[in-house]
Structures are given as structure tokens and as C-alpha cells.
Amino acid sequence: MTPQSPPERKHTISVLVDNEAGVLARVVGLFAGRGYNIESLTVAVVDTKKSLSRITIVTSGTPMIIEQIKAQLDRLVPVYKVSDLTTEGPHVERELALVKVCGKGEKRVESLRIANIFRAHVVDSAHNSFIFEIVGSPEKLDAFIDLMEPLGLVEISRTGVVAIARGTKTI
């Protein structure tokens, strides 16, 4: 309705939650129910003693929407902490992908050469295929996948982004 809505921006948000049944459903349901984007989502236990999980969500929206997302997340009872890494200073983002490339001859050699440049590892090798494991920023993974496309790329599995603030700062 507003005539000039401010531009949407990508944000990486870390959420520390109680590792209890249904907590992921609460977070995902919140995004679905309120119509927010999820570009990537990762979750795993990070503290078994305190039973805490960390959810990393990459989302996009106007500043008002992002503020809403954070407030809505913080309102959930099992949520300890919501941290917007994008606005809270420098941070590191990493993603891992497994990329399967099938081919023979020159294309097979070329794929291996590019993998070397990207410091991707071969984690499986068969007569007509490689599986590369690549770690890096999402942009690096995108670039690698783009280069593999003409070389016999058949399947991709990505973890989604995990992120953490630089320096001594903690969530």
C-alpha cells in the first residue's frame, strides 16, 4: 500500500533455541503463516549439555519486515536469543555442497581441474562420475555449480548457510 516501499535486503539471522520437540515447526510455521521468505535454513544441536540448537535462517525483506521477523522469533517461548548477523557487525558465512558430475574424457578432466581451483575435494570417484565436496560462501558455491553445469552436473545437495560473528563477540 505504501507508495515507495524501501528496498528488500538479505539478512542472516541466528536463533538459539531449546532443543525440544516441535521447535523447528514453530519457526518454520511462523515464516509460512506470516508470509516471510526463507532462502535457507539450517539447524543442529550446538550444546548437548544445555540442550540448545542453533537455527540459521537467511531471509529477505524491508527493514520493517526484518524487525518483525526478529520480534516474532523472539516471542516464541523456546527461543533464547535472536541475532541478526547482517546488522550486528562482520560475520562469516559458510555453506557446504556435494556436487555430482557425470562424464567421460576431456569434460571429466576439466571438472577435476576446476574443482582444484575451488579447493573442492573429491569424496567419491567412479568410472564415469565424481562427487565433489565444496565449502565456502554461498556465492562461491554458486560459481562452482555454474562452471560444472556444462561438464555433466547431475545432482546437488547443499546444507544451507551457517554463520557466526567475527571476533570475540558471541550470540
Place this chain on the structure above:
Amino acid sequence: MSTEKPIGAQILLQALKDQGVDVIFGYPGGAVLPIYDELYKQNHIRHILVRHEQGATHAAEGYARSTGKVGVVLVTSGPGATNAVTGLTDALMDSVPIVCICGQVPTHLIGNDAFQEADTTGITRPCTKHNYLVKDANDLARTVHEAFHVARSGRPGPVVIDLPKDVAMGQGTYVPPAAAPHKSYNPRRKGDPALIRQAVKMLSTARRPIIYAGGGVINSGPKASKLLTEFVRMTGFPCTLTLMGLGAFPATDKQFLGMVGMHGSYEANNAMHDCDLMIAIGSRFDDRVTGRLNVFSPNSRKIHIDIDPSSINKNVPVDLGIVGDASEILTSIIRGYKALNKKPSTRNLAPWWKSIDKWREKKSLSFKTSKSIIKPQYAIQRLFELTRNHKEVFVTTEVGQHQMWAAQHFGFDKPQHWLTSGGLGTMGYGLPAAMGVQVAHPNALVIDIAGEASILMNIQEMATVAQYRLPVKVFILNNQYMGMVRQWQELMHGGRYAESYMESLPDFAKLAESFGAVGLRATQPEELDDVIMEMLAVDKAVIADIAVDPKENVFPMIPSGAAHNDMLLGPDDEADKSFAEEGMVLV
């Protein structure tokens, strides 16, 4: 007493008792039989048997909203839980603290599509503040205590506890309520002092201020309403209230501008539009209040005080958001204001009050009286006048035109005496809510102002009313239409009254009698007072069927997609205002 550990059902009842619960609204079924068995054996907690689980949830809301305590619901698994969903959603939207205990199939059957199984935690996740599935009787007591804490603290809301039958029958250890803070949930109560100082500064320079308060003030407790009243009188600022906030400031006060919003008063809406400083307290800029957002109060600075951080900057960007409890923050602001050297003088505010008086002259709530037909507004006015001398009057409503007329013409001077479904707009809310109020306040006068369409949505609760001899008064404004639907069809859909005429209505007087209540009817204006007096005189439940003008519409009105200063004042106003198409898609 044996040294044996208690079973889940006993733990549950002990926990409820320790939480101060004296009444439960519920309906038995297979999965909750162990709990009912324990209820049968004790005398601390009273159980009110409703006739439909939705009725139980609204009754618990009525109980909670009229007492400030947590309302408690007990239903069985599957259909018991799904029937409660509307009431849970209603409580979520209107921030009403209720705890709903749902039976569940035994843990080993969960996920097997067992008889009367539903994924209750899945279904209720988006319509509760929080929910729990208890898988071990040893966790039950702690879970119940936490559920009550979550329901009543911060922004209150409904909490579900899903309790499998084997857990209710299994043994466990009871733990009493603990004072330790919750590990991840600790809502903020006190406002940030720096922000409060800034707010006080903004107050001191305002020339055209308005205080716009809502249900959050009521939820904060009667103290907040006292503080609000003190604040309004101290500053000399005008005050408007939302539908949910009625009673937070006395309707009889000369600084009260009436309700704000779609069917609010002309003066309240124009003051909201023209103000230079808006102080929102426990109100959430709902679309029924703001109208068209991009023309909402365009030239004001806005302070928003709310206990829920997600309410701030949700619909309307504000200049200053203060998170915290209304009582706490009002106390701090009043202290800060008193300490000011330079306060806005009455002289500074005089031009603003002059504008307000001009708007007031429009008398936007007036209506054409009639000698031949009962005008619905007149019926509410008479009901208000004739109940004024009663010590305690609680009014609940259903949803529709009658609700708006009740809000406009029944004055509330005290908080917690007006109960209506604001956020969700649940037809069928009023009768069970009235039941809950009457259970909590046996000697008070409790009136459900209803429409003939809404009342039929939970009419079965008349049996509950009869069973517990609750002298609830159902005052039906019978216009033989789903009036609000008809009004929108008239204004926006060329008068094509698709399915909004109520055919085959029951004889409400006879219906009342069949439930053991008293049935009354008024069809002429001169009969109205007698019917109301008789309704009040009878010490029994009454359905008073008031035949009102079927063509009457609710005015004033901000049509969907319009600005606050673009109100329809009455039927003669309709012709020359066309409805924007973008407004038509709004509800």
C-alpha cells in the same frame, strides 16, 4: 494415605489447585476419563459442563477477562481439541490468558491414526501462545506451572497442554510451583528509562495530542486503568479507546472522545487524523482502527507503549516504541511528567479542544428515532439507562451490528466489564462468555447483547446456563438479517443480499422456555422498557427477543480503504461517496 506416587491425573489437579484454579470449563471423553475420575473424587475445583468445546473456551475467556485470572478448559482428544480451536484463536487474537488441557490418545498410539486422535500440538501451534505435549508424568507438574506462567505473563494468551491418556494414568512425582525464572521466556515489564524520558519530552511540546489506548491497558489490570485515567486528567489530553479498550477510561469523562476506528466516533477518528502526537498504549494499530494505512494520521509523531515487541512497528512505523507493561510505564511517565518544569498549558491545548468540539457537534452517534419501530441503537440506550443503577453490570456481545451498537451506546466506566470478540470476530462468543462471567461473579448482572444470527452459533449453551442456574440475560437485537453482512452488501455489492437473510428463525421466547429460561419479546418501542425491566427482575436466565428495524445500518463508518477523516456519517451520506475498488478487497 499410601506412600505410592500420584498418577498424572492427580498431579494435574494438584497443580491446578496450586495455581489457584477454582473452576474448569470442560467436556468429558475417552482420553480424559482418568482426569474426570479424579475430579469426581475431590471438592476443590468446580467443573462446569458445557455443551460444546467452543463454549468451554469462550466461557474460560469470559471468566479470565472479568477476573484477570487464568481461565481453564478441559477437553478430550480429537474432536474435543479441534472444537476448541476457534476459542483458542479468539483468545490469541484478544490476548486472553487461558490454559486448555486436551486429552490425547496413549503415547504408543500417537501417529497411528487412532480413534479420536488429532495432531493437537500441530493444529494448535499457530493459534496458541505456546503448547506442550507431555510424555512423562514426571514432567506434568512443571509443565502445568510453566503453562500458567506463560498464559498470564507478558502479552497474555492461550496455552495448550496435550496430555496422553497413559501419562494421565501413569505415576510421577509432583513438584510445586517454582519461583525460578524461565530459562528462555522472560517478558520485559519495565520500560527503558531513557525512552520514557524521551516520551515525557515529546508530551511536553505537543499541541494536538491524543491518547489512543487499548486492551493492553485492561490486561495490565485495574491499576493500569486508574493510572491511565490519572494520566489523561493530569495532561488534559483527549483520550480515545479501541473496541478492546472500552472501560479503561471512563466513558462519562469529558476528555473521552468515544471509540476509535471503523465505527468509532467522528471526533475520535478526526482527532487521530489531525493530531501532532499520538500516544498509543496497549493498542496495536489494527486495520479496523487505522483504515487506509498510507493516509493514517499523516502528520503526527507516534509513541507506542506495548508489552509485545512485535506489536511495535508492525503496521504503522512509530517514532518511539517502548516495550513493557502498561502499569509500569504509565507510572514512570506520570512521575516524569510531574517533574517537568514546563507542562503544556490548557491555553496551548485550547485550539485543539476547539477543533474537537467542532467535530463533536456533528453528533456522529445520533440516529433517527421512531415511534413505530424499535431502533437498535435506542434499544441499547434504554438497556444502558435501565441498568445504570445496578452495582455490577457485565456486557458480552456476539459479533456484528449489535456489537458495534453496544460499543457505541453502552457506556463503560470500569475495566473488565465489557467482553467482546475483537480480533477474531467470533460469532457465538457472547453467550458462553457471559456464562463464564456469571460463574465468576454469581451476583452480578451479566448481559449478552446478541444478534439473532450469532446467538444461534452457540445456542446449545442455554442448557449449561440452565444446569448451573446462571441468570444470564440474552438481549437479542433481532433484525432478521446477518446485519453487518447485509450492510456491506448494501454499501458495496449493489444491495444484492446473498444469503444474509435469516430464514426460518426459531421462536426465541419458546426456545428460552424449552431450556427452562424465561422468554420475552418486544416488537414496539413502547414495550421495550417493560421487557427490559422484566428481564432484570427475573432471577433466572432470560432471552429477550427485541424486534428491531431490519434496515438500520451502523454509522458512522470509515469504509474499507478510506482515511479517518473520510467517514460516512449516516444513510444520507452513502449516495455521494463511491467505494474505492482497492477498499472492496479488504475485509
